[in-house]
Amino acid sequence: MNKPNAPRDIPELMMRVNAIAGLTLGEIATQYAFKTPDNLLREKGWIGQLIEYVLGATAASKPEPDFPHLGVELKTLPISYTGKPLETTYVSITPLTNLHGVTWQNSVVKKKLSHVLWLPILSERDLAPTDRIIGSGFLWQPSQQEEALLKKDWEELTEMIALGNIEQLNGHFGQVLQLRPKAANSKALTQAIGPNGCEIMTLPRGYYLKTEFTRQILAKQFS
């Protein structure tokens, strides 16, 4: 089967999303002749890349929404048999320098999360990748309450980084948004602000949504 084109509009995108709900990843991978790994030990991004392909998203590795003309970001969300998120959700890389003038309003996190297509995938580890089941995708925009939580965490984390306290930060900080390493390995380093404003080299970090936050998004959607 040919590579799907980009969906023209949001209704067309949602029709495609609804069309794959209930199917296994193996079924759509076969349909589109997409390679399937036996496990995700090495190809951790396989599920996201398969779904992107099938829905006609723009090729990855660009700092743009997956559907630029629609302003929609696609996020697959691995869930358990009971419907709980199994993993945190990566949002974006964390800027560690040039933080002057950066506000929540113009932040990459706010931009990325302004319009998300969540696609739950039943993804328990005892299921082979091909046996994992696609759930019901839905569009989401943060409520005032959700955005307030994100903003609070973002501002707290950004202030710590700007004040040179990046090394004091770990995954415990933040109620809904956290900072964790996001790198090829623990030897990859990037520039950051250290104590007294000195330049230091540190592990690249990313912003992640905690599972409790995404769990509540699901609960609200499917209640």
Add this chain to the structure above:
DNA sequence: TGCTGATCATCG
């Protein structure tokens, strides 16, 4: 090296 897509692996 940085950014996209994320999950793996280990520890408390």
Add this chain to the structure above:
DNA sequence: CGATGATCAGCA
């Protein structure tokens, strides 16, 4: 057994 820190692949 859930969460934090570490890691994997591809591309520009």
